[in-house]
Amino acid sequence: PKFLFSSFFSHRVCFSVWILKRKDVPPPRIPSVCEAEALHANAIKMISTINTVCVCVCVCVCVCVCVCVRAVNELSTGGGWSSLVITVCIYTLLKFLQGGGAGTSGFVGNLRQFLWTRVQQFSSRGVQVRLFSHLHGLSLRWHLDRRTGDVLRSVDRGTSSINNLLSYILFSILPTVCDIIIAIIYFVSYFSVWFGLIVFTCMVLYLTCTILITEWRTKYRREMNDRDNYAKSKAVDSLLNFETVKYYCAEDYEVRCFEEAIRKYQRCEWKSSSSLALLNQTQNVIIGSGLLAGSVLCAYLVSEGQFQVGDYVLFGTYIIQLYTPLNWFGTYYRLIQSAFVDMENMLDLLTEQNEVSQSIHLWNITKERILVTASPCTNTLCIETSFVLMCVCVCVQVGASGSGKSSILRLLFRFYDPQSGNIRIDGQEISQVHQSSLRSHIGVVPQDTVLFNDTIGNNIRYGRVTASDREVESAAVAADIHTRILELPRGYDTQVGERGLKLSGGEKQRVAIARTILKQPRIILLDEATSSLDTQTERNIQASLAEICTNRTTIVVAHRLSTIVGANQILVVHNGQIAERGRCVANNQCISVGRPLIGRAADTPNNLRCPDTLAMCNARDAETGRGRVPVLGRPRPSNSSPRSSSLNLQL
The missing domain is CATH 1.10.287 (Helix Hairpins)
Known part of the structure; x- marks a missing residue:
């Protein structure tokens, strides 16, 4: 018993306490309640x-x-x-x-x-809280490679196991071990050595069989957990993509897939339950044999006059009282083993390392000059390019889908770190500054806007959680969504639904723009920010964006010529490279700067020609009748020189 208790306490309890004491997992940052x-x-x-x-x-x-x-x-x-x-x-x-x-x-x-x-x-x-903070600290690549339902199921099982783990050991295992030791000593000293030997033999057989059979059936528990994780993730994935299922009339297919996942889980569950029944039956045989042997011996000694009737009652009562927690000892041992199996996936989550390293230095823009230099190459996209931007300017990236435009924005926001080279802003390498400090100065309007299942007002306030209601409304007005919100039954208290599915694509995009307006960042990244908007709404929002982009560096990903017009610099991205670069002048003519790498016509050396991008933009704008909509307000005059500060980006 001493060995078993020592192994339990030193190797199991301390391992669970290690979860709370890990140094490589950052503690929750809540200074106000420390x-x-x-x-x-x-x-x-x-x-x-x-x-x-x-x-x-x-x-x-x-x-x-x-x-x-x-x-x-x-x-x-x-x-x-x-x-x-x-x-x-x-x-x-x-x-x-x-x-x-x-x-x-x-x-x-x-x-x-x-x-x-x-x-x-x-x-x-x-x-x-520690686990939730750790998951938010992992990189975007890690989250893209995981099933959300699988992760949530692992977290649920792991935390529920920790809730009961210490209780099992301190209030069930420890008293039972102490009770067994006291019982053996008492029976040997008060009755005879034979009674102590009977109790000791039964305890050893009971514990040995319990440990061996439990270790054997652990593999069934692991397999059952894996199947349970898959079934949970399958259900979550199907429900999150509710609209897609309806579009393709795939309800029956999803039900069949979920039913098959449940069947596989139940087969593993049956193996686990059957092995549990075998263990319980073995324990009952051992307990019954010990009780029978001790009762027969005690009855014989009473009949011989060596013991009194009360001694027989004492032995029977004590041995039954001892076997009751001992029976639970086997149960709790199984529960502890199951708890550690359930905690395995959660411990794997805690041991995951963030590929984007975190630094303790804060990013502080002390000069007007902003310098960014990078030469990264990711696992899925190799980017070998460079460009220079002036501070307080507008840069537009165009190119075919998958050319690397959004990846450049993600590198700037440190969703990924370059495998070679570096990125500098204001002379500071962004890999050497704290992520939250860097990201607090950058505002992003993503291509795919996903909202929280909360009110529309809180979704806008997410850009700056300390903002007042008046500031939230001002941001909504600037994003041209204030009037639409007031038309809703509950106004700013209207629930947007799961992932904001109650709103249209254009409304969700305007909410994302309102968030960025409310954040008031120094650098703005717009990834097709107006792709889901009509012409008039786009004009209104671009006028508002022109105001917030004043004295701010703005990088825009676009496919429309109307968005390109007015930019200080246009970059054509092709296969992770800056294929051409230039700017717009009068009559929407795009003048190239430097030698273009693709799509250059010999007879038109001064025109920026990219059939896959600019021609597509012209055709699309001609069909929609957009005309010339200056991005971020009116373009600056060609003779107006920007400030002496610059943003130099080499990718």
Whole structure:
């Protein structure tokens, strides 16, 4: 028992405590409650000490209750009335502390459970917050390679396992081991060596069979968890893509896939349940054999006059009371093993390292000059290009789909780190500054806008969570969505639904623009920010963007000629390279700067020609009748020189 307890406590409990003490997992950044958490932790330590005392009292009470059964001897031999009353009162008091039948808990057990609730909540909250913070610290590539439902299921099972792990060990395993040791010593000293040998043999056989069979059936538990994760992720993925399922009338297909996932899970569950039944039956055989051997021996000694009737009652009562927690010992051991199996996936999440390294330095723009230099190459896209932007200017990237335009924006935002080269802003390498410090100065309007399942007002306020209602409304007005919001039944309190599916594509895009307006960043990245808008709305929003982009560097990804017009510099991206670059002058003529790499006609050396991009933009604008819509307001005069500061980007 000592070896088993040591292995449990040192290798299992300390491993679970290690989750809370990990140094490589950043703690939750909540400075405002640090002192309160420290005081709360001290209170938790005190409560844990009281709980330990309660456990010791429970063990002692169990022994005293069994000893009090010897009052039967006094009743059978006609003892004095006063001694009988005292014995019965002590027995009743101890049973009150211990608890009676019908599954009721005693006073000590109820007190322990009451105190333990706070400890359990504290540890559970710490693990969940730490894990949630760690998941948000992982890179975009990691999240793209994982199933969201699988991750959530692993987190749910892992945190629920931690909730019960320490409770199982401290309040079930520890008292049972102590009870076994006390029982063996008591039977050897009070009865005979044979009784102690019977109890010891049964305990060894019971624990050995429990451990061996439980270890054998662990593989079924792991397989069951994998199938459960897959079924959960399948359901989440199907429900999140509800519209797509309806578009292709694939309801029956999704139901069949989900049913097949459930069937595979249930087959693994049946194996786990069958092996559990085998383990329970083996335990019952061992317990019954020990009880039979001890009862026969005790009855024989009573018939020989060596023991009294009370001794037989004492042995029977004590051995049954001992076997009850021992039976739960096997159950709790299985639960602990299952808990560690459930925690494996969660521990794997905690050991995941962020490929985008974090730095403690803050990014502080102290000069007007902004310099960005980079030469990255990712696993999925190799970018070998360079360009220079002036500060307080507008740069437009055009190119075919998949050419690397959005990847350049993600590199600037540090969703990825370059494998070679570096990126500098204002002379500072962005890989050496804190991510949150860098991203607080950059505003992004993504190509695919996904909203939280919250009110439309809170979705706009997400750009700056401390913003007032007036500031939120001003941002909505600038994004040309304020009037539309007021037409909704609940105005700014209207729920947008899962991923914002209650709103149209254009409305979601305007909410994203309002977020960026509310954030007021120094650098703005627009990834097809107006692709889902009509002509008039685009004109209104571009006028608003022109105001917020004043004195700010703006990089725009576009496919429309109307967006290209007015830019200080146009970059044509092709296969991760800057194929051509130039700017727009009068009559929408695009003048190239430097030698273009693709699509250059010999007879028109001064014209920027990219059939896959600019011709497509001209045709699309001709069909829609957009005309010349200056991006971000009116273009600057050609003779107006920008500030001396510059943004130099080499990719």
